[in-house]
Amino acid sequence: MESAVAPAASSVREPVLSLKGVSKGFGAVRALTDIDLDIHAGEVVAIVGDNGAGKSTLVKILAGVHPQDSGTITFDGQVVSIPTPTASRALGIATVFQDLALCDNLDVVSNLFLGREITHGTLDEEEMEQRAWSLLRQLSAKIPSVRIAVASLSGGQRQTVAIARSLIGEPSVVILDEPTAALGVAQTAEVLNLIERLRERGLGVLIISHNMADVQAVADRVVVLRLGRNNGDFHVADVSYEEIISAITGATDNVVTRRASAHAVAAAADAHGTAPDVAAPAPGRADVTEPVPDNATGADNPDDGSKEIR
Structure with a gap:
């Protein structure tokens, strides 16, 4: 009995x-209202x-660009404040925005260590x-080559350089904003293989994506936001693809459902046996309770109803 209980207890992990x-x-x-989110080490979560x-x-709240109005952010079990991007990086959160913020005229090494030169x-x-x-x-x-200018790299290679740069400070959580947007299949x-490598390194990864195929290929959990x-x-x-789309669009709560x-x-x-005694008429049938109109205006027949109807 003890051996059966132990794995269940050990499987409970505190989120990073x-x-x-x-x-x-x-x-x-109101951009966000009462948002709850947990990210564990070695887990890929898609928003x-x-x-x-x-x-x-x-x-932007996690990156220190905007402070939250209310609610708490906990990092490694401690309630923290993230007032600036510098505080976010110092805490152990690395954010790679969609524009990547790379210097095209510099080589790979210079971009990786930009602002952190040895x-x-x-x-x-x-x-x-x-x-x-x-x-x-x-x-x-x-x-x-690490001495090639970033301007000469493909979109996937540029994304790789941006993600690699985020790892210079040994973060615990990496946030990727639309990492595969405008990229080809290869x-x-x-990039998806790179995300797998981040998970294998034990990092918590948060990705923002509109591509459901990418999300289902690499994510462990999917968190849906709707109207903040x-x-x-x-x-x-x-979960199925249809269930995720239903949650995104709000199709789980409409007239049809x-x-x-x-x-x-x-x-x-x-x-x-608790159905109402009076059932609705069957489709295609109706009980006539009013006189049949005699003309196009809907006036009732004034005689005794013996007039032939053609």
Whole structure:
């Protein structure tokens, strides 16, 4: 009995990053309302939702661009505040925005260590190059040379450089905003493989994406935002594509689903013998309770109803 209980107890993990009741407004506009989100080490969580669902606002709160109005953010079990991007990076959260923020005229090494150059009186180019190759090999990155200008790289390779740069500070959580947007099939596969490498390194990964195929290919959980609120938290292995889309669009609560629910309730009541005594007329039949009109105006026939109807 003890051995059976132990694995269940050990399977409960504390999230490395947790949001509880986080809300954010811009004037009269409520961008986020009571958002809950947990990210565990070694887990890929996808945030999905329609335009205006609050995805970008959530990312900016975690990146230190916007402070939340209410709610708590917990990192490694401690309640924290993220007032600036510097505080976010120092905490252990690395964010790669969709524009990547790379310097096209600089080579890969210079981009990786931009603002974090290794110096020993002067720039230590050799050590930075060695560390760049080591990091890229750990990520199985396909970069022809670390001395090539970033402007010469493909979209997938540029995304790789941006993600590799985010790992220089040894973060615990990496946030990727639309990492496969505008990429071809081969480049998308390269980025998805890179996300797998991040998970294998034990990092918590949060990706924002509109591509359901990419989400189902790489994510462990899918968190749906709709109109600034939580509208679903699914394990990818247990949910279908249609269920995710329904949560995104709100199709789980509409006239059709409410009618189907009402029919199900009526059928259950009928099965238990509690159906109403007066049933609705069968389709295609109706009981005539009023005189049949005699003309196109709908006036009733003034005689005794013996007039022949043609």
